Amino acid sequence: MNKNINLAILASGSGSNAENIAKYFETHPHIQVKEILSNKANAFVHERAKQLDIPSFTFSKNEFQDTSFIKRLEDIDYIILAGFLWLIPKYLVKAFPNRIINIHPALLPNFGGKGMYGENVHKAVIESGIKESGITIHLVNEEYDKGEVLHQAKCEIIGDDTAESLVKKIHVLEFEHFPRVIEEYIQSRN
Numbered sequence: 001m002n003k004n005i006n007l008a009i010l011a012s013g014s015g016s017n018a019e020n021i022a023k024y025f026e027t028h029p030h031i032q033v034k035e036i037l038s039n040k041a042n043a044f045v046h047e048r049a050k051q052l053d054i055p056s057f058t059f060s061k062n063e064f065q066d067t068s069f070i071k072r073l074e075d076i077d078y079i080i081l082a083g084f085l086w087l088i089p090k091y092l093v094k095a096f097p098n099r100i101i102n103i104h105p106a107l108l109p110n111f112g113g114k115g116m117y118g119e120n121v122h123k124a125v126i127e128s129g130i131k132e133s134g135i136t137i138h139l140v141n142e143e144y145d146k147g148e149v150l151h152q153a154k155c156e157i158i159g160d161d162t163a164e165s166l167v168k169k170i171h172v173l174e175f176e177h178f179p180r181v182i183e184e185y186i187q188s189r190n
């Protein structure tokens, strides 16, 4: 791989995955996190970006829906969605074909789709009584949680697990797998 690859991370919340990804690529010879973008001005991910010395920006719904948003991504090769809650507009999916990667905190195709984000996912999983959950890292197309799956990893759900304890188990899996899967996917295409 001889070209430098720039990543933009989109995150709506705390940004622990964004931070983990940024740290993973800090010393990478070819791949780096160029910017972190959020739809929320007060998201903690901006604090993390500051600590990491990575520029971060906030955008509104209108800005995101407008094709001129692409100008902010001029130097970007791949978009990483790390806890980003909005549907990606069609123009952006077309501009980044197979170059947008999302992480979903459950084993798709179950517990995915509109409304299935954050706590909602873990509550639904616990209420269903199933004995395992996990993460799905997948490409993004025009429908929520429907793009090609790149990787899944599982964890066990035991009797006294709650949505809160499941969040912790899921984060462990996300930290372990997400950066590596991003790296392997990009390297396989470049």
Ligand code: GRF
Residues within 6 Å of the ligand: 011, 013, 014, 015, 016, 017, 018, 082, 083, 084, 103, 104, 105, 117, 118, 170, 171, 174
């Ligand atoms: C993660 O569990 C991610 O899979 C989900 O939202 C959570 C974001 O956590 N979509 P964080 O902001 O990275 O801490």
